[in-house]
Amino acid sequence: MPHRPIGIFDSGIGGLTVLRAALRRLPGESFVYLGDTARVPYGTKGADTVIRYAEQAAAFLVSHGVKMLVVACNTASAVALPHLARRFRLPVVGVIEPGARQACRQSRTGAIGVIGTEGTVGSGAYDRAILRLRPDARVLSAACPLFVPLTEEGWSGHPVADICAREYLAPLQEAGIDSLVLGCTHYPLLKPVLKRILGDGIILVDSAEATADAIAGRLLDAELASAGTVPREGRTRFYVTDLPDRFRRVGSTFLGTDIGEIEQIDIGIVADDSRPAVRSCVAGGWHQ
Amino acid sequence: MPHRPIGIFDSGIGGLTVLRAALRRLPGESFVYLGDTARVPYGTKGADTVIRYAEQAAAFLVSHGVKMLVVACNTASAVALPHLARRFRLPVVGVIEPGARQACRQSRTGAIGVIGTEGTVGSGAYDRAILRLRPDARVLSAACPLFVPLTEEGWSGHPVADICAREYLAPLQEAGIDSLVLGCTHYPLLKPVLKRILGDGIILVDSAEATADAIAGRLLDAELASAGTVPREGRTRFYVTDLPDRFRRVGSTFLGTDIGEIEQIDIGIVADDSRPAVRSCVAGGWHQ
Numbered sequence: 001m002p003h004r005p006i007g008i009f010d011s012g013i014g015g016l017t018v019l020r021a022a023l024r025r026l027p028g029e030s031f032v033y034l035g036d037t038a039r040v041p042y043g044t045k046g047a048d049t050v051i052r053y054a055e056q057a058a059a060f061l062v063s064h065g066v067k068m069l070v071v072a073c074n075t076a077s078a079v080a081l082p083h084l085a086r087r088f089r090l091p092v093v094g095v096i097e098p099g100a101r102q103a104c105r106q107s108r109t110g111a112i113g114v115i116g117t118e119g120t121v122g123s124g125a126y127d128r129a130i131l132r133l134r135p136d137a138r139v140l141s142a143a144c145p146l147f148v149p150l151t152e153e154g155w156s157g158h159p160v161a162d163i164c165a166r167e168y169l170a171p172l173q174e175a176g177i178d179s180l181v182l183g184c185t186h187y188p189l190l191k192p193v194l195k196r197i198l199g200d201g202i203i204l205v206d207s208a209e210a211t212a213d214a215i216a217g218r219l220l221d222a223e224l225a226s227a228g229t230v231p232r233e234g235r236t237r238f239y240v241t242d243l244p245d246r247f248r249r250v251g252s253t254f255l256g257t258d259i260g261e262i263e264q265i266d267i268g269i270v271a272d273d274s275r276p277a278v279r280s281c282v283a284g285g286w287h288q
Numbered sequence: 289m290p291h292r293p294i295g296i297f298d299s300g301i302g303g304l305t306v307l308r309a310a311l312r313r314l315p316g317e318s319f320v321y322l323g324d325t326a327r328v329p330y331g332t333k334g335a336d337t338v339i340r341y342a343e344q345a346a347a348f349l350v351s352h353g354v355k356m357l358v359v360a361c362n363t364a365s366a367v368a369l370p371h372l373a374r375r376f377r378l379p380v381v382g383v384i385e386p387g388a389r390q391a392c393r394q395s396r397t398g399a400i401g402v403i404g405t406e407g408t409v410g411s412g413a414y415d416r417a418i419l420r421l422r423p424d425a426r427v428l429s430a431a432c433p434l435f436v437p438l439t440e441e442g443w444s445g446h447p448v449a450d451i452c453a454r455e456y457l458a459p460l461q462e463a464g465i466d467s468l469v470l471g472c473t474h475y476p477l478l479k480p481v482l483k484r485i486l487g488d489g490i491i492l493v494d495s496a497e498a499t500a501d502a503i504a505g506r507l508l509d510a511e512l513a514s515a516g517t518v519p520r521e522g523r524t525r526f527y528v529t530d531l532p533d534r535f536r537r538v539g540s541t542f543l544g545t546d547i548g549e550i551e552q553i554d555i556g557i558v559a560d561d562s563r564p565a566v567r568s569c570v571a572g573g574w575h576q
Binding site (some may be wrong): 040044119144149152153155166242243246 | 332333336337406440531534
């Protein structure tokens, strides 16, 4: 089991910040990453829909023999974790609990801010996770719907990102938070602008890095950590559910390095228990 | 046939600007509107995926006995119209040809600008439609990926919309366009800011209004125009593929009036030729 890869999925490219942190944190592990790019974003969709999509994504990864499932998507972590844990007999790690845990540990006053998509904030998942760990906490959340398109547009350093961030963060600053959870996997790209606005007085909790720590901990607990090292090439296999061009182009910024081979698959129209059809795309050409 | 409704679909709420223009332009017609909100947006997805989604949406509308299909989505109009026209024996109207036609008619110099999503601009569909009608035209396009999230966020009048619009439009203004096609159904909400930036010298072509004119023309040509008038209530039936809450809330701004009953359906997991399952949602409660 320990030599098997770790499966990570997200609705699209955001989870690549989690993969990036995990690759750095766990040099001995290999990964299978699935971006459900044909159905991105999950953040504006209802819980039933997101659960169905997450189960299909997880089934695909399980069919690749992964030893652990990482739900690198805040929306899916908010609503689908119990379903996945029930259905698949594997350790399942989401991105909400690790970020919540780190915020609870680091906050002095207990006034914790959370920013995320409409879906994540609306679900109240961070509030619940934080209050379970630290009942004295006061959680203030703000949806930041423009942050995802801004980062995907490559405008993380644009003046518009600064204006949006000031507007989104103002109520949280006024309320006196002392730490802020980046409750969306896209947001690590905005850390420079967020740090500039918030200053040194507010701790930024990067849930991608917190999740990488949580993956490491769960691997040790379950005696699943790989002993060896893996060659740089082939450490990660990438799958997407739509054309790979945009994923490759925008995703490289999120991963911090070029993405090589990407296979396009269809997980939405197959029966749940059959193995999904895989078409492989190498340098633009298709082969079965 | 003339008494039957007109079917309109879009990936989400943007097509409501087309419905709004059609309701105003065609007081004797009734409509069935489908927003494929579980899979929105189409604009960043590949052609094969968009064609499959469009065929499923069209099949659903055809199962409701519509007399005409209106593809109120630029991405789907760009790639799926010939497929739909081949498969369904109904008049099919898209949003690209009408906008292109009006721009060709109104432009004096032939220097025509087009703005849209990455998908629409990347498809080159407007360029082809314009050059087919007016081979002397010079088409300049710009993708404006932040316009959709800005309008859905209700920030059409926000200073950020102004900054984004200035940045996106600058190359088109410098190139000397004399008309600009709003090649995305969300963009009519940005007309005030676009008019302010472009001034009186550049004609704005609202493809929603142009499409309503085209629908009227095709109904007359095909002898399908309704003779009567329909009561205000029940003129439009609304269907969505995800939870209706967000569609109702954000969509009302796009439609310019409150949206009443909305039914949630699932068109993605049924076989192509079977009738999609319909669950009806009235005031938050579900019944089969």
